[in-house]
Amino acid sequence: MLAAAAAARPVPLRRPGALLCAPVPCSLPASRVAAPFPRRSASLKISQLQLTATRFSKENDSGEDDELLSELREKWDAMGNKSSLLLYGGGAILALWISLVVVRALDSVPLLPGLLELVGLGYLGWFVYRYLLFQENRKELANNLDDLRKRITGDDD
Template sequence: MATAAITSFATGLASASLSGARPLRRHVSFSTIAPLGGVSLNRAQSLRISNNVSVKATGEEASTELPEIVTKLQDTWDKVEDKYAVATLGAVGIIVLWSATGMISAIDRLPVVPGVLELVGIGYTAWFVYSNLVFKPDREALVDKIKSTYSEIIGTS
């Protein structure tokens, strides 16, 4: 096995000058490398030898099995008929999400608006709870409306 002795040492900071401390100097020395066979080579020859090394693996092949979610995504992507439209919609969705995040952060930096919007949200939540959740007939109507909307979206089979 070829070995190389690398030594490094730093000198400096013994005396400070007006411009500050002297920079650290490093000295690296390579000893001769003796590969198998006992023939002594210099550094350039040993680097050439190490560049020509090839490795062969033996035994069982490593299986590169993809996670289940990746295979499901690939199967779903293969089933898509109009890949251009789906990719465009995905890109537009990312752009819209990015711009909405920027807009919300800009609104949040305004001095009065976040407090006002918080009060509006609390007021709407109170109104929704009072009009849809407090009394039993209203709750039943809300559940029926949610079920009908769900069946319209998903469809009945």
């Protein structure tokens, strides 16, 4: 039926764009047009969800989760100065947010990214000359990093 309707109204081939603009006749009402893909029933989705939830609950051992939570509670209760931890954590989140805002603002200044890149390359050159070129300086850098690691971890060998 579509072929007959298309044949009844020929489209000139001189203009290829006319093929895109030509309306396609359709004699079927919208309610009778079949969907291209059959729809899944809701019961199938629910049964798959239940199967996944059952499998997930069997794989996870709630004893391990309870043990982890109890350890975290013990450490939180043993901490003496909770307000400073919350203050430092909030400050870290605020500093991260501000740094992201500042970086986006700095990208709008035309010469600043290039200038900062030049400063970074200069510092890199100085660092290589100061610590990496000569063996004595590399030993000094290794000792400085080892001392810093000991101060952070609290190891006093």
